[in-house]
Amino acid sequence: MSGAQPAPGTHVSAGSIGDRTAVADGRVDATTDLRRVGIDPDRWYPVAVSRAVRRGRTRATAFAGERIALFRTASGAVHALEDRCAHRQVPLSMGVVEGDVLRCCYHAWAYRGNGRISQIPYLPKGVDRPPRGVRAYPVREAYGLVFVFPGDPDKAETTEFPSHPAYASPRHKTMTFSRTVKCHYSFMHENLLDMNHQFLHRGVVGRIQPVFLGSDTGRDFVEARYLFTHRGGRKDRGAGFLAAEGFRGGRDSADAITIRTEYPYQKLHLVPERAELPAFSLWAAYVPVDAEQRVNHVYGLLTIAKPRVPGALDLAWPFIRRFTERVFAEDRMAVEAEQRAWDEQGRDRNQEIFPLILDVRAVLRANGVPMPVSPGRCPESR
Secondary structure, three states, rough: OOOOOOOOOOOOOOOHHHHHHHHOOOOOOOOOOOHHOOOOOOOOOOEHHHHHHOOOOOOEEEEEEEEEEEOOOOOOOEEEEOOOOOOOOOOHHHHHHEEEEEEEEOOOOOOOOOOEEOOOOOOOOOOOOOOOOOEEEEEEEEOEEEEEEOHHHHHHHOOOOOOOOHOOOOEEEEEEEEEEEEEOOOHHHHHHHHHHHHHHHHHHHOOEEEEEEEEEEEEEEEEEEEEEEEEEOOHHHHHHHHHHHHHHHHOOOEEEEEEEOOOOOOEEEEEEEEEEEEEEEOOOOOEEEEOOOEEEEEEEEEEEEEEEEEOOOHHHHHHHHHHHHHHHHHHHHHHHHHHHHHHOOOOOOOOOOOOOHHHHHHHHHOOEEEEOOOOOOOOOOO
C-alpha cells in the first residue's frame, strides 16, 4: 500500500514550519520533547465508566499520578475525593459507603462528598475535628462516563464540557471503550490522525488506499481529511457493518474520513460515498494515569447510525465489536512499541516527515503544561 498523498490540485491548509513554531508559544517551549509535556489538568476528563461505579461502592482511579477515589452514594450521586484519608493516608477507595458519606476502612473517619470530615467516631468530647479533610474534585456524569476536573476547581464551571449529542439520539447506538495503553497520550493523537498506517491493519481491512485531502490547523486544533478506497484483500465483516456497507449488500464504497484533535480530545467521522451523514463517529479521550504520563487510559464513544431495517445493528453488534477490538489491539501494539523505544533511547529520535503530525505536535505542546516532578509513580487504575 502506498502512503497517503494530497490529491492533485488540493490545497493543504496546514501551517508552515514557521507557523508551527509560533503556535507553540505557550507554557511549554517549542523545542521541548513532546513526550515530556504534561496534559493540561484544567479540562474535563473521563476517569471511569459509569456502570463500574456502583451504588454504595467505591472505585479507585487516577489522573497523572493523582490517586482519586470515586464513590456513589445511596441517592445515586457520584463524588470524587483525593484517595487518601487525612488521618493515616490509607486509600479511601478501600473504604465503605454509608448513605451519603464515605468512611475510611481503618479508623472509620467519615467524609462528605465535598471532602470535609463529617465524623470521627472516637473523637473525645471537647476536641474539635481537624479543620482539613481531603481534596474533592468537581465531577459530572455524561455519556455513560464519569468525568472529573483535576485542575483549578474555580475553572470547572466555565470550562467547556465535551459535546456528544448523538449519544442520546434514538437514530444511533453507542459502543463504549475503556482500555489502558502503556504510552504517552501524544502517541495516541498521532496514531489516529495519521492514516498512512493502514498497512498495519491489512489483516482486518485488506488493502486500503488513503488519499490525504488536506487539513486545517489552529492554536488548539488540527483537522485532517482523507478519502479511503478499498483496493482488494479480505475485509473483516465487522468493518463492512461499521461503514454501513454490510447493510447495503456488501458493496464497497469510498469513504470520506475527517479526524480532528481538538485539545485534549479527538474525534473521527466516516461518511460513505454518496451519503450525507456519517455512518459512525468516534470520540476519544486519552487520560494519563501515572505521574510520568507514560501510561494513559483510553475512553472512547463509537456512535453508529442505525440502518433502516429494525434490529439489524443489534445483530451486527458482535461483529463490529470484534473488528474494533482487533484494530485497537494492533494500534496499541504500535504505540506501545514507540513508547518503549523512547524509554530505551531517553528521547524522541523518530524522523517525522508528515507535516500534519508536526502540526499536531505543536498543538499538543502549546496547550500542554510542564511535566510535574513526582516522588513516585502511580499504579495503573483498574
